[in-house]
Amino acid sequence: MATQAQSAIIGISELKPVRYSTGQTTLSLIAESVRLAIQDAGISKDDVDGLLVGPQVGETPQHVPATVSEYLGIDPTMSNTVDLGGASGAGMIWRASAAIQAGMCDTVVCVLANKHEKGDSLRSPNRNPIREFDVPFGASGANTSYALLKRQHMEEYGSTQEDFATIAYWARKNAQLNPNAIFYNKPAEVEDILASPMITDPLHLLEIVMPVAGGAAVVVTSADKAATGKHKPVYLKGAGEKITHRAVSQAPALESLPFYSSIPRALEQAETNVEDIALFSLYDCYTSVVATTLESAGLCKPGKFGEFVRNHTFGHNGDYPLNTHGGQLGFGQADLAGGMSHVIEAVHQLRGEAGNRQVPNARKALVTGNGATLSETTALVLGGER
Amino acid sequence: MNISLPGPTITPISEPFWEGIKAGEFRLQQCEQCERSIFYPRAHCPHCFHNSLTWKRASGKGKLKTWSVIHRAGHPAWQELTPYVVGVVALEEGPSLLTHVLIEEDEIAYNMNVELNIRHIGPHPLPFFKKQEETI
Numbered sequence: 001m002a003t004q005a006q007s008a009i010i011g012i013s014e015l016k017p018v019r020y021s022t023g024q025t026t027l028s029l030i031a032e033s034v035r036l037a038i039q040d041a042g043i044s045k046d047d048v049d050g051l052l053v054g055p056q057v058g059e060t061p062q063h064v065p066a067t068v069s070e071y072l073g074i075d076p077t078m079s080n081t082v083d084l085g086g087a088s089g090a091g092m093i094w095r096a097s098a099a100i101q102a103g104m105c106d107t108v109v110c111v112l113a114n115k116h117e118k119g120d121s122l123r124s125p126n127r128n129p130i131r132e133f134d135v136p137f138g139a140s141g142a143n144t145s146y147a148l149l150k151r152q153h154m155e156e157y158g159s160t161q162e163d164f165a166t167i168a169y170w171a172r173k174n175a176q177l178n179p180n181a182i183f184y185n186k187p188a189e190v191e192d193i194l195a196s197p198m199i200t201d202p203l204h205l206l207e208i209v210m211p212v213a214g215g216a217a218v219v220v221t222s223a224d225k226a227a228t229g230k231h232k233p234v235y236l237k238g239a240g241e242k243i244t245h246r247a248v249s250q251a252p253a254l255e256s257l258p259f260y261s262s263i264p265r266a267l268e269q270a271e272t273n274v275e276d277i278a279l280f281s282l283y284d285c286y287t288s289v290v291a292t293t294l295e296s297a298g299l300c301k302p303g304k305f306g307e308f309v310r311n312h313t314f315g316h317n318g319d320y321p322l323n324t325h326g327g328q329l330g331f332g333q334a335d336l337a338g339g340m341s342h343v344i345e346a347v348h349q350l351r352g353e354a355g356n357r358q359v360p361n362a363r364k365a366l367v368t369g370n371g372a373t374l375s376e377t378t379a380l381v382l383g384g385e386r
Numbered sequence: 387m388n389i390s391l392p393g394p395t396i397t398p399i400s401e402p403f404w405e406g407i408k409a410g411e412f413r414l415q416q417c418e419q420c421e422r423s424i425f426y427p428r429a430h431c432p433h434c435f436h437n438s439l440t441w442k443r444a445s446g447k448g449k450l451k452t453w454s455v456i457h458r459a460g461h462p463a464w465q466e467l468t469p470y471v472v473g474v475v476a477l478e479e480g481p482s483l484l485t486h487v488l489i490e491e492d493e494i495a496y497n498m499n500v501e502l503n504i505r506h507i508g509p510h511p512l513p514f515f516k517k518q519e520e521t522i
């Protein structure tokens with residue numbers, strides 16, 4: 001990516017998460033997210049000629065972009081699914097930019113949404129080889145895989161339960177300044193987190209995101225077009241991506257996990273370093289993901305996040321503003337749309353419209369996304385200046 | 387139990403592995419070119435991409451790389467058996483696998499030596515692992 005950014009985010013939307021949705025379909029939540037995002041951008045649906053969506057929208061296993069385009073009533077000249085789990089949101093932003101630079105389209109809507117009705121099964125469809133070599137042994141679902149990675153971190157580095165709980169504490173604390181967060185008015189102390197039930201030892205209930213219904217959309221266009229937009233553009237300054245494995249048993253050594261590659265690549269592309277970042281909008285499906293992300297970003301040595309979180313503050317006016325919207329641990333996780341919440345918060349902060357949780361002087365944000373079990377990672381550097 | 391415990395979804399590529407388990411033998415594929423051992427079974431070596439792999443009898447021994455005590459299972463049929471332990475074993479031959487660990491919680495230690503212990507879950511013989519017996 002050149003020194004001058006080539007593309008920018010001009011519109012965003014985020015549906016207020018609810019524990020359970022009623023009377024909605026995933027397509028209806030997608031359409032509402034898109035309507036609000038183009039309204040925020042001050043453009044019309046006819047200005048959209050690119051579409052990026054998540055996989056398996058509703059009961060549609062294939063032809064997802066065509067299904068969503070038809071539902072929205074748009075005729076894009078570029079469309080695709082981005083299938084990177086929790087990294088899909090961040091992964092969409094640089095793909096939108098790349099498609100614009102390749103001349104395939106001018107303005108891309110990136111959208112993710114999830115309906116979540118009471119009684120909906122959370123189990124994913126069977127997938128080989130995980131279905132063949134993990135599930136028969138009693139290991140299914142993300143709670144198990146992330147517990148295995150957390151245990152490995154504790155054993156290898158001596159990190160403690162309190163260290164991890166501190167991350168959930170800050171997420172809950174920051175959520176108290178976000179009325180849309182699912183845990184607004186519900187702070188949790190470190191002791192509360194440690195006293196919450198063990199789900200998959202060593203993971204406690206309050207270290208795990210709450211599944212919710214919701215949706216989010218982001219409009220990306222060329223930097224030139226963005227200059228005449230309704231809002232201050234938020235530029236894509238750099239991106240990095242890395243995928244290393246799928247199943248937790250096939251994960252590389254802790255210090256070769258993919259954020260160790262994708263974050264430095266994003267910082268390098270943005271020609272910046274981690275100390276110049278004003279906001280850390282870091283994917284947090286579990287406390288342990290934030291731990292390894294802080295270490296991968298070079299904020300502390302591998303294994304030393306515990307010392308780092310004990311010695312610093314992470315509110316909007318703290319030493320290292322981190323997930324000022326509450327993160328997904330405080331805000332709720334609307335399935336894949338949860339990952340987009342980190343992009344949305346970065347845009348609010350860089351526009352300077354974050355209100356009572358505004359980070360002073362916010363010029364650059366590091367946004368991360370993570371899918372599967374620290375398998376698929378994307379990092380973005382977003383900036384308020386081109 | 388209303389919902390049965392899910393057995394392995396065996397493919398033509400992985401069949402020799404499961405045939406081995408049925409016969410009480412732990413087998414791994416070895417690449418004929420780079421000589422590295424491979425798990426899970428594949429048609430190609432993920433290291434050098436050679437397509438000639440040979441099934442070899444393996445030690446069934448390794449070290450416990452990590453583990454979790456499951457209190458809330460991801461599959462409803464397994465919920466009735468909680469708490470139980472799953473873990474990742476780094477096999478002597480190199481690759482790692484996920485498995486069910488037959489060791490009491492207070493006896494588990496990081497990097498402890500473990501070995502194969504085939505158990506039947508319903509009709510399916512599965513490669514579980516237990517604490518390695520002391521050998522003199």
Ligand SMILES: [Zn+2]
Nearest residue numbers: 417420431434
């Ligand atoms: Zn090979």
